[in-house]
Amino acid sequence: MVRDYSAFMPGAAVPQNEPTPLERLGWGPAFSQQIEADALTATPPVRVVAVHRSGLQVLGDGIQTKLPPMAEATVGDWVLYDANSPRDSRVLERKSLIKRRAPGHDRSEQLIAANIDTVFVVTSCNQDFNVARLERYLALAFEAGIEPVILLTKPDLTDDAQSYVEQAKAISDRVAVLAINAKSDQPAEALADWCRKGRTVAFLGSSGVGKSTLTNALLGADAIATQGIREDDARGRHTTTHRELHQIPSGAIVLDTPGMRELQLTDAASGIAAVFEDIDDLAAACRFNDCKHEGEPGCAVQAAVADGTLDPDRLERWRKLQAEDAFNSATLAQRRGKDRAFGKMVKSAMKDKSNRRG
Template sequence: MKTEMTSKNPGLADLGWTAFFQSQISIDDLSLSLPVRVLAVHRGQLCVAGDGGETMIPSYLHDARSEEEYPTVGDWLLINRDTHRPDRVLQRTSLFKRRAPGTGRRLQLIAANIDTLFIVSSCNQDFNVARLERYLVLAREAGVTPVVVLTKADLTDEPEAYARAARALQRGLLVETVNALEPGDLAGIRAWCGSGQTVALMGSSGVGKSTLINTLTGARALATQAIRDDDDKGRHTTTARSLHRLEEGGWLIDTPGMRELQLTDTAAGVEEVFEDIVLLAKACRFSNCTHEAEPGCAVRAAIEAGTLPPERLARWRKLAAEEAFNTETLAERRARDRSFGKMVKSVLKRKERTRF
């Protein structure tokens, strides 16, 4: 059934349409299809906007062969002019993804075609360098500029101490400390919010993302809840990924607070965020150095010299191992498990024979 489009649309260019997307469609495509951008993802439906305005369309894509081929927030689609059903997802400039929470192997798309990622934390007990590093890995892998935004700067006497800790995570990292309730305090991050630009917010629950969005959009549409005094954490209120219009003319994609952010297919991002350790490892005497007790280990030497915190090495090891585990395909894992099972059976048979 055809769905009528409304007239709320700001135009393709304002939505972030560029020559990169234009180059993917032909005159024949436009005779049958309309380009639209995904504003929000709901169960079984997408809210999209294009030259015809906004509408709701089904999310089903008949020829999608993997999770990455399904549309997500920020995607550009071609939809049928008559039925408004999606025909295909245009190639993306960037894509954020993760393994879905739990023990399954399903891939979950977070957002697409992002120019800048605002990594939101707060100047209180929620500040966590390990969590920031996870978001930085996602941003670097996607080729998106990360900006760490530290909220609730007005609630601490030492906001710069939090900023220094964040800047120490990667050379040249952009860090802004703000009071999200004050519009004038956000001047430093508004430069990334101009017309045609798309920014995304990532951060755990209670760091003030909804307040930041409300101030940047000049609205009070998103619910917020008070901070609990006992642990400095707010109750999570955002339940679905969606795209919001910014006062400067750009677009902002919000994402729900992620309790379980598992990395996958991000080996390059891990290397870039932990570039200091990677460079040190190349100077080790042995190419397969485990950085434990081998002679000539440049990584251990840096720790002993006090130039590399041991906890940063531990975090690198954890993320690298997690990324490798999650990236391994189910077929590879089954093959490895079968090989291990055969080895165990062989050992048991040899032991059984030696008993007699």
Template sequence: MTRDYSTFLPQKTTPAGAEIRRSIITSLGWRPFFSQQVSADELIDTPPVRIVEVHRKALHVVGDGIDTSIRPLPNVTVGDWIMLNQDDTLLSRALDRFSLMKRRAPGSNLQIQLIASNIDTAFIVSSCNPDFNVARLERYISLAMEADTAPVIVLTKTDLAADPEDYIAQARAISDAVPVVALDARGGAPREQLAQWCKPGQTVAFFGTSGVGKSTLTNALAGSDAIETQEIREDDARGRHTTTRRQLYIVPNGCMVLDTPGMRELQLMDSASGIDDLFADLHALSAQCKFNDCKHTVEPGCAVRAAIESGEVDEARYTRWLKLKSEDAENTVTMAMRKAKDKVLGKNIRKIQKKNKKSN
């Protein structure tokens, strides 16, 4: 069957009152940003598909009339678009992303873990219970801001909290630029209160620790109970891992929803801009310090310390800011050194291989 790819290309004009055919590709998040990277011939020869799930030995991709698994490709993640070479899938081309969320991989290995790409809105979910943690929320928000993904804090289990307003106030104090939505994840509340972000063609993602209600929220948006959920442990308010991998779902209104496993460890790297955007007031104050390399601890003429002493800045927030900046700087430098070392090693290996080839 010959597919009509004309709707995938940028449209110059649309006649008044004309109906635009909504294809599966549009629902998957295809937009001019991607169509501008391909030619009409390429669209026909290698149809666009989106990675909706990443397995250890396969990628699950979906497109117009395509729903299949292919062999893994390097440096791709869930949410990526690729131009699928159906003759040899390893020759498929990954398109540039408009957003990418990543972190330093857990453990002692110096690796970068790609979390998700091409996400419009990151719903950062936390429960109104003892597991609520402002510092953790700030980490997720910094990660989203660095990725040019709009963060929204979603507070769940409000019906179980004795005083949900206290949690809401703490969340709103994090940043004026980050909306806060408090709801019961069950029933129709998520579809109603998250509707402004969950529009056709948009891709949203739920992030947070296990047990905060990410899968329940995804089920609510989808209008089904397809995703398994579990209750939290009563002794420490912590959740059990239900979702084991990141997966994109198409919900009935044409929005893509990413459900993610809980991340116990979230170390930032290459996130300096995101941290500066979240702590915009402290970043602005740091520019007024006497010394350009001020560490904002004991240096004379430090505008940040002066603001703390005058009561203008909360010291606990300042401490969290310093911790994130230090962690991000250390991980970024360490990863850069690792890349440089690998580059030198690779160069030496190629020299040896070339020398052996000549001698043979």
């Protein structure tokens, strides 16, 4: 199916006070200040609106084209489009970047999305709901410097939506939590504060939680395929297979993503600290600076567990996430080191070769 991108591309004349075609795509000072005015015509900015295996779908002011796959670009990125040599198109500095450790044995990192203003972490009021997984998503967003919001879909299918809301609220004071029926007319109004003109928001979460249903609700159209009715829709096949931006009537840009099976954090220490701010605050009051909270005297963390103010399971999840992040970050650093060493080796081999030739 070829998407109709005409909504992104109004006619040439833009009335005053109306957003320009680039602003409609989320363009703003954070990007324009990175380039000289004459670069705008030589290498015009385009936004990556979809990532396919075969390449990047990009849109700009009167530009709609596909770029070859570029490892350093991801959906949401702004790229200075070099029509003569598309591969050399330069990625502009980002406002934010969401990344994770690539699934599988490869230790590399995977870029998920760039220049997102709000991450909606979506889960459902059913067996998909999992506090540990929510904590991961929140850490991912905080690490990227993005405001996360938790959305609990399918409240209409349970009598107990409020208990899910309470469990989600207990994770962090800094995160708004909303129960929302994605199949109703609630989403546009409920999410309006975050979906203002020119803002880019993303739905992240497992398969089947309603990310595409929410995107359709914001679009006001059933433009995107969603899962059919099944007995158990909390698990199973993935319906959305690629990441794509959609422009919605409010003027915001919405990223629908495929469900993630596995979310491993890497280089996310500050994101984890933000989610577990309460434990970090307690740790600051421990007698020893390097307290491991494993029975040392004067440990404020263990004291909080003992007096019931800190859930021991939460402490355990914090430890686990920190350990995982430390391991992944170290292996990634090692890999980067190796890549650099390999790069140097290739360079010096090339130099030898040209020296020999010369």
